[in-house]
Amino acid sequence: MTLRVDTIQAGYGDRSIVGGISFEIAPGQIMALFGHNGAGKSTTLRALLGLIPISEGSIWLDGQRIDGLSVSDRIERGLRLLPEGRGVFPDLTIEENLAVVAAANRNAGASGITPAEIYDLFPILVEKRRALAGGMSGGQQQMLAFGLALLGSPRCVLLEEPSVGLQPDLVEQLFAHFRQICTERQISAILIEHKITSALKIVDDVLILNNGRPVFHESCDVTRNTDIWKYF
Amino acid sequence: MLLLQLLVDGAVSGCAVGVVAITFAYVYATTGVFHVAHAGLFTLGGYIAWWLSGQGLPFPLALMGAVAVGAAVGAVMQKAIYETLMKRRASPLVQLIASLGLLAILQNLVALLFTPNMLQFEAVSWRLSMLDIGPIHLSLPQIWTLASSLAILAGLVLFSTRTILGKRIRAVSSNRALAEITRLRPFDVYVVVVAIASGLVAVPSVFIGVDQAMQPYTSVLVLLTAVIAVIAGGIGSLPGAFIISVVLAVLQNLVLALMPGRWSIAFTFMLFIVFILIKPTGLFQTRLKRAS
Numbered sequence: 001m002t003l004r005v006d007t008i009q010a011g012y013g014d015r016s017i018v019g020g021i022s023f024e025i026a027p028g029q030i031m032a033l034f035g036h037n038g039a040g041k042s043t044t045l046r047a048l049l050g051l052i053p054i055s056e057g058s059i060w061l062d063g064q065r066i067d068g069l070s071v072s073d074r075i076e077r078g079l080r081l082l083p084e085g086r087g088v089f090p091d092l093t094i095e096e097n098l099a100v101v102a103a104a105n106r107n108a109g110a111s112g113i114t115p116a117e118i119y120d121l122f123p124i125l126v127e128k129r130r131a132l133a134g135g136m137s138g139g140q141q142q143m144l145a146f147g148l149a150l151l152g153s154p155r156c157v158l159l160e161e162p163s164v165g166l167q168p169d170l171v172e173q174l175f176a177h178f179r180q181i182c183t184e185r186q187i188s189a190i191l192i193e194h195k196i197t198s199a200l201k202i203v204d205d206v207l208i209l210n211n212g213r214p215v216f217h218e219s220c221d222v223t224r225n226t227d228i229w230k231y232f
Numbered sequence: 233m234l235l236l237q238l239l240v241d242g243a244v245s246g247c248a249v250g251v252v253a254i255t256f257a258y259v260y261a262t263t264g265v266f267h268v269a270h271a272g273l274f275t276l277g278g279y280i281a282w283w284l285s286g287q288g289l290p291f292p293l294a295l296m297g298a299v300a301v302g303a304a305v306g307a308v309m310q311k312a313i314y315e316t317l318m319k320r321r322a323s324p325l326v327q328l329i330a331s332l333g334l335l336a337i338l339q340n341l342v343a344l345l346f347t348p349n350m351l352q353f354e355a356v357s358w359r360l361s362m363l364d365i366g367p368i369h370l371s372l373p374q375i376w377t378l379a380s381s382l383a384i385l386a387g388l389v390l391f392s393t394r395t396i397l398g399k400r401i402r403a404v405s406s407n408r409a410l411a412e413i414t415r416l417r418p419f420d421v422y423v424v425v426v427a428i429a430s431g432l433v434a435v436p437s438v439f440i441g442v443d444q445a446m447q448p449y450t451s452v453l454v455l456l457t458a459v460i461a462v463i464a465g466g467i468g469s470l471p472g473a474f475i476i477s478v479v480l481a482v483l484q485n486l487v488l489a490l491m492p493g494r495w496s497i498a499f500t501f502m503l504f505i506v507f508i509l510i511k512p513t514g515l516f517q518t519r520l521k522r523a524s
Binding site for chain 2: 049051071072075076080081083086087088089090091092096097099100101103104105148
């Protein structure tokens with residue numbers, strides 16, 4: 001599914017944080033969203049999902065304008081967010097986490113991603129399925145969070161710092177898994193990530209924000225041959 | 233023998249307080265609203281059943297009617313008042329004040345529609361039937377209070393751990409922000425939770441009303457004991473809140489054997505203060521820290 005963002009501006013209250021942001025992500029493609037702290041990366045994701053309103057511009061998912069829709073309706077259309085560090089229900093078991101989210105995101109007739117497929121993807125979750133999510137290690141929680149964001153029929157997944165708290169080898173492994181799922185299922189994605197090198201291994205495009213404005217937007221290959229640090 | 237009777241009577245009223253405590257805790261843990269108007273719903277339940285049975289309705293139907301009205305009033309409260317305040321990002325203090333307002337409205341409405349004086353369930357013939365188990369006297373309404381309260385506790389625990397709706401409610405209370413972006417619709421869940429709590433709290437209200445008598449303004453004391461039990465038991469543990477309710481009520485009753493009745497509330501609070509000082513997280517706190 002194609003996500004198209006056309007010169008959006010968003011912020012909190014009267015204060016605009018980001019502006020002039022435009023991009024398009026084709027099905028199966030991943031775009032990295034880089035920038036210094038406070039550059040407006042998270043604000044951009046929040047605006048896409050409808051957690052904060054946009055004051056200008058438009059957002060389109062596969063040809064349909066979605067910026068007027070509620071958060072719930074956008075999720076129903078396949079938009080998903082993996083929030084930074086808060087992606088699981090700590091007081092529920094792994095099994096319950098997956099069951100609850102799967103039940104709420106089951107689309108009639110659609111061949112969605114089931115808890116069984118999440119277990120296939122992350123076998124460690126099967127072993128611990130009766131353990132409370134809040135008692136697991138950071139890495140295991142992050143796997144579950146990935147799982148929750150993928151359940152149902154995701155069309156475009158927004159990832160906010162998915163590597164926080166993870167060992168480096170686990171990050172690469174998780175990213176490789178994710179790249180594979182996106183390609184196989186034609187899911188588009190936006191990745192906010194401070195581990196630039198790891199991110200560049202799986203993304204197709206790179207967009208860099210500086211003080212809420214886009215300053216660099218190129219393919220991954222061009223990015224690798226560019227000194228991108230001057231844009232931060 | 234007096235001690236044993238006091239103990240049993242205390243345990244029975246403790247079970248009723250226990251239902252108030254777990255339903256209050258259910259609302260508080262999920263919505264975050266310190267729902268003192270719950271006491272008003274407790275009052276309302278008894279009076280609705282009294283009115284329905286006075287209209288010639290059989291008691292079981294009158295009880296069901298009270299549960300249904302309670303659930304409906306609770307749902308409207310959540311949808312119309314609390315949800316509006318939440319969407320305007322009102323602080324917990326503002327929500328508490330709104331809840332106090334709702335409590336005053338409910339109590340005065342009951343006093344206005346019925347009477348501010350004592351009421352008895354004249355239409356319920358079995359209210360004075362007694363049962364003797366060895367040296368202990370129990371009234372039939374007491375036995376119903378005991379049985380229904382335990383059934384509600386077991387039912388609510390099973391509901392929240394075994395059904396998908398129960399798990400969804402726990403998910404919303406566990407991580408509200410994530411619930412919103414995984415389409416668990418927190419605001420709809422809140423309405424369901426307050427409706428369930430408000431319907432269930434009518435049950436002990438009706439049986440206590442049948443057993444003793446009703447007055448519009450006495451429920452605040454019941455809620456106060458229940459809230460102490462919730463805090464002492466650890467917010468989030470339904471059996472914990474229930475057990476502490478029973479213990480508190482038993483102690484309140486046993487104190488009667490040692491000192492004048494007016495000291496029993498003071499005793500409850502003293503116990504509460506001791507608790508807050510020694511174990512402020514509650515006895516049965518099992519909640520894990522949020523993922524950081």
